[in-house]
Amino acid sequence: MAENMITVHIIDREGVQHDLEAPTDMNMNIMEVCRSYELPVEGRCGGMAMCATCQCYLESDTELAEQSDGELDMLDEAFFVEDNSRLGCQIPVTAEIDGIVLRLAPEGN
Numbered sequence: 001m002a003e004n005m006i007t008v009h010i011i012d013r014e015g016v017q018h019d020l021e022a023p024t025d026m027n028m029n030i031m032e033v034c035r036s037y038e039l040p041v042e043g044r045c046g047g048m049a050m051c052a053t054c055q056c057y058l059e060s061d062t063e064l065a066e067q068s069d070g071e072l073d074m075l076d077e078a079f080f081v082e083d084n085s086r087l088g089c090q091i092p093v094t095a096e097i098d099g100i101v102l103r104l105a106p107e108g109n
Contacts (some may be wrong), residue, residue, distance in 0.1 A: 006098035008033055011059070013040065013104050022093045030056065030088035030102065041104065047089035052078035054088035060101035064091060079108045 004025040010018045022033045031054035034041035042053035049070040055078055058064065064086065067075075071090045075081050085105065091097065 006093065006095060008093070008097070009060075009099070009101040010034060010037075010039060010056075011101070011103040013106060017101075024093055024095050026093075028093045030054070030091040030093065030100075032089075033093060034088060034104075039104070040107075041088060043089060045089075049074050049087055049090055052087060055080070055085055055105035056088050056102040057082055057105060058084045058086055058100070059103050060099065062097050062100040064097070078105075080106050 004023055005021050006024055008020045008022050008030065010020060012018060018037065018039060020033055020037050022028060029047060031041055031043040031047055035043060044053045045051035052074050068090065071087050074087060075085050
């Protein structure tokens with residue numbers, strides 16, 4: 001794999017794991033990676049942490065940055081929120097998250 005690529009493991013709503021390659025040098029986030037692989041992630045607001053249609057659950061021990069107030073506020077209003085809920089648009093693709101495992105939240109946000 002190229003030096004600027006990482007692997008992201010996404011479990012879809014049917015429980016199928018997708019192993020995706022994502023570039024760390026294109027300023028992408030998890031929502032955009034999912035959409036580029038045509039996984040069912042809406043991202044209705046375009047990645048502004050204003051809709052929760054890219055909510056996912058962190059299922060690995062990957063260290064992520066603290067949630068912003070905007071992300072926390074949005075999750076307060078979302079459905080199916082769990083302790084490990086994150087917005088995919090707020091997880092930047094960086095070398096530090098190589099191997100991350102995320103499960104897509106049920107639709108309905």
